[in-house]
Amino acid sequence: MSEDIYAPATEVQNIAHVKSMEQYEEMYKESVNDPEIFWTKISKDFYFQKQPTGKFLNYNFDVSDGNKVFVEWMKGAVTNVCYNVLDRHVENGKKDNVCFYWEGNDPDDSKVITYGELYKQVCKFANVLKDLGIKKGDHVAIYMPMIVELVVAMLACARIGAVHSIVFGGFSSDSLAERILDGKCCLLITADGVYRGTKLVNLKDIADGALKICKEKKFEVKKTIVVCHLGPMSPPSDKKVSSPAAKRPCMSLVTNFVEGSDLWYHDVMSNASEECKPEWLDAEDPLFMLYTSGSTGKPKGVVHTQAGYMMYAATTFKYVFDYHDGDVYWCTADIGWITGHSYITYGPMANGATSVLFEGVPTYPGPERCWQVVEKYKVSKFYTAPTLIRTLMKYGDEPIKKYDRSSLKVLGSVGEPINPEAWRFYYNNIGEKKCSIVDTFWQTETGGHTMTPLPGCTPTKPGAATFPFFGIVPVLLDENGKVIEGVGEGYLVFKQPWPGIMRTIYGNHPRYEETYFTQFPGYYKTGDGAKRDKDGYIWITGRIDDMVNVSGHLLSTAAVESALVEHAKVAEAAVVSLPHKIKGETCYCFVTLIDGNTFDSELITELKHCVRTKIGPFAQPEVIQNAPGLPKTRSGKIMRRILRKIAVNNREFGDVSTMADSSVIDVLFANRPTSTS
Numbered sequence: 001m002s003e004d005i006y007a008p009a010t011e012v013q014n015i016a017h018v019k020s021m022e023q024y025e026e027m028y029k030e031s032v033n034d035p036e037i038f039w040t041k042i043s044k045d046f047y048f049q050k051q052p053t054g055k056f057l058n059y060n061f062d063v064s065d066g067n068k069v070f071v072e073w074m075k076g077a078v079t080n081v082c083y084n085v086l087d088r089h090v091e092n093g094k095k096d097n098v099c100f101y102w103e104g105n106d107p108d109d110s111k112v113i114t115y116g117e118l119y120k121q122v123c124k125f126a127n128v129l130k131d132l133g134i135k136k137g138d139h140v141a142i143y144m145p146m147i148v149e150l151v152v153a154m155l156a157c158a159r160i161g162a163v164h165s166i167v168f169g170g171f172s173s174d175s176l177a178e179r180i181l182d183g184k185c186c187l188l189i190t191a192d193g194v195y196r197g198t199k200l201v202n203l204k205d206i207a208d209g210a211l212k213i214c215k216e217k218k219f220e221v222k223k224t225i226v227v228c229h230l231g232p233m234s235p236p237s238d239k240k241v242s243s244p245a246a247k248r249p250c251m252s253l254v255t256n257f258v259e260g261s262d263l264w265y266h267d268v269m270s271n272a273s274e275e276c277k278p279e280w281l282d283a284e285d286p287l288f289m290l291y292t293s294g295s296t297g298k299p300k301g302v303v304h305t306q307a308g309y310m311m312y313a314a315t316t317f318k319y320v321f322d323y324h325d326g327d328v329y330w331c332t333a334d335i336g337w338i339t340g341h342s343y344i345t346y347g348p349m350a351n352g353a354t355s356v357l358f359e360g361v362p363t364y365p366g367p368e369r370c371w372q373v374v375e376k377y378k379v380s381k382f383y384t385a386p387t388l389i390r391t392l393m394k395y396g397d398e399p400i401k402k403y404d405r406s407s408l409k410v411l412g413s414v415g416e417p418i419n420p421e422a423w424r425f426y427y428n429n430i431g432e433k434k435c436s437i438v439d440t441f442w443q444t445e446t447g448g449h450t451m452t453p454l455p456g457c458t459p460t461k462p463g464a465a466t467f468p469f470f471g472i473v474p475v476l477l478d479e480n481g482k483v484i485e486g487v488g489e490g491y492l493v494f495k496q497p498w499p500g501i502m503r504t505i506y507g508n509h510p511r512y513e514e515t516y517f518t519q520f521p522g523y524y525k526t527g528d529g530a531k532r533d534k535d536g537y538i539w540i541t542g543r544i545d546d547m548v549n550v551s552g553h554l555l556s557t558a559a560v561e562s563a564l565v566e567h568a569k570v571a572e573a574a575v576v577s578l579p580h581k582i583k584g585e586t587c588y589c590f591v592t593l594i595d596g597n598t599f600d601s602e603l604i605t606e607l608k609h610c611v612r613t614k615i616g617p618f619a620q621p622e623v624i625q626n627a628p629g630l631p632k633t634r635s636g637k638i639m640r641r642i643l644r645k646i647a648v649n650n651r652e653f654g655d656v657s658t659m660a661d662s663s664v665i666d667v668l669f670a671n672r673p674t675s676t677s
């Protein structure tokens with residue numbers, strides 16, 4: 001392991017909110033020793049109509065005493081997140097500040113939206129929702145591309161106290177239906193479609209498919225609001241007309257618009273009033289739910305609440321990107337994932353930041369797109385995933401050097417462990433050794449960054465998530481729950497709550513307790529492994545449960561397995577993660593066929609298709625191998641540890657004495673597809 005240490009960029013350090021490790025340590029100590037004092041001070045930056053009635057922080061992390069796990073920050077306080085991220089700025093003279101530079105899939109398609117303009121649109125849409133009978137506590141599903149109307153929709157929900165459940169636009173009808181059903185959503189907001197690069201995705205069709213499934217399960221979503229985004233179909237390279245009026249009618253793409261239940265966004269918005277008072281909510285009322293993969297295969301509706309989430313997203317944004325007025329920030333994630341929730345909408349907007357909202361694919365029309373956008377808007381803070389960095393590495397320096405990147409100051413990474421080689425490329429080639437790199441470890445469940453450098457003070461090591469953010473107490477535990485001090489490797493857990501921690505799994509609090517708090521009572525279990533080096537740096541080693549991280553998107557192996565076994569010829573399937581050069585990890589699937597069927601390339605294509613339609617295109621497995629038998633214990637449990645070795649062609653299994661029939665191993669090796677060895 002290399003031990004090079006990189007000092008923070010001087011230009012960043014000079015003006016940073018935290019300029020030295022001493023200052024970080026002092027603030028950190030207060031945040032964990034006196035969290036109430038620390039976060040009370042921060043809460044003063046936000047608008048609360050009423051202060052908490054009881055304790056500022058109240059919680060129980062310990063199930064061993066038979067009590068329920070709960071976390072409450074500022075219970076009894078009254079606020080509204082939409083008010084805090086919009087009205088506050090409009091009232092404070094930031095009305096004309098740019099909130100988003102929207103950059104379309106095509107480089108010549110863009111628009112600018114100010115805080116004042118966004119405020120108006122959000123108020124109007126909040127009124128639309130109210131007119132449809134949506135009220136505090138109702139659940140609204142959002143299935144949209146990366147367009148301004150997506151932000152409008154989520155903030156309009158927040159304004160009236162409705163709970164948004166955003167589903168990433170790459171999920172299939174089945175996945176969308178599963179989330180609508182589990183989340184009991186009463187309204188769906190979508191768009192006609194979107195181009196991702198040259199690929200057209202007909203979102204309305206997929207949404208219709210989902211609603212049909214819901215109906216079959218006796219659950220009816222009464223209304224669907226459809227944004228006319230593409231309008232008459234045009235190939236992506238044609239210059240699009242940006243005036244909404246010119247885009248109508250949208251019928252050329254949306255062929256199954258059902259009058260009555262389907263409503264055009266532009267129609268319902270046309271007469272809506274621009275005034276809408278926010279609904280005042282308890283600090284602990286839910287703000288949104290967002291589904292994340294669960295190791296049983298059924299996704300978990302992670303619930304975040306108002307005040308704690310808002311303060312945590314805002315504070316991590318401020319410190320981790322060292323945000324200052326005048327910065328232009330760009331996060332390439334999709335709002336359909338937590339990174340987009342916290343670091344495109346809520347965190348940046350709570351700080352009154354100016355961001356790029358990017359619809360497209362970072363490598364379309366070419367591998368220089370990112371840097372063209374950086375030059376165009378003079379982006380100073382840039383946040384992306386290791387998988388993109390590895391993709392860009394393939395193209396070398398030329399596309400990077402084509403554009404002026406001198407505005408860049410902080411470069412962030414998220415979604416999966418960043419390999420040192422990609423880290424160095426980010427630092428040397430993209431940042432030209434003048435930027436601070438922040439490798440931010442966190443999860444849907446944590447609401448915001450948990451382990452991360454601060455760009456003005458932390459000396460970084462390529463691949464290390466370094467130290468905890470304010471309020472986070474990381475602990476490494478061994479299998480038996482014993483604390484590992486000093487150098488070592490184990491389960492990464494957090495000892496006490498921070499404001500952004502999830503409060504429950506929607507509709508299933510026991511699963512929340514079981515997943516995160518039962519194995520190690522008194523701690524929140526991340527599900528990731530980590531090691532601590534001699535300097536106390538934390539390095540995330542990856543998931544230690546049955547989860548595969550494909551390009552920063554977590555997938556449960558169980559979900560992929562259940563998609564595979566739905567195929568009529570498949571008897572059984574076992575899926576493990578396989579290291580992948582660009583995606584980080586990908587799925588390696590072993591399938592056992594029902595007797596009498598043949599394993600051939602046609603079947604492989606069909607099986608890949610099964611996963612695409614059941615889960616979504618991004619989940620498509622890399623390898624599908626014929627497995628006439630699977631390695632199992634005598635009690636019938638599949639031994640994934642063995643399968644993981646077979647996937648990488650490694651015969652060092654260790655102990656196989658618990659295996660029922662070890663002869664399957666040779667057969668599995670013989671059946672490995674040659675291209676993966």
Ligand code: WTA
Pocket residue numbers: 292337338339413414415416417418439440441442443444445465526527528540542543549552553554
């Ligand atoms: C992984 C994404 C190493 C990790 C924000 C975690 C990371 C899961 C990093 C959460 C990082 C995310 N270094 N691993 N910087 N960031 N992960 O819920 O396995 O989509 O548990 O949230 O991604 O994925 P999620």
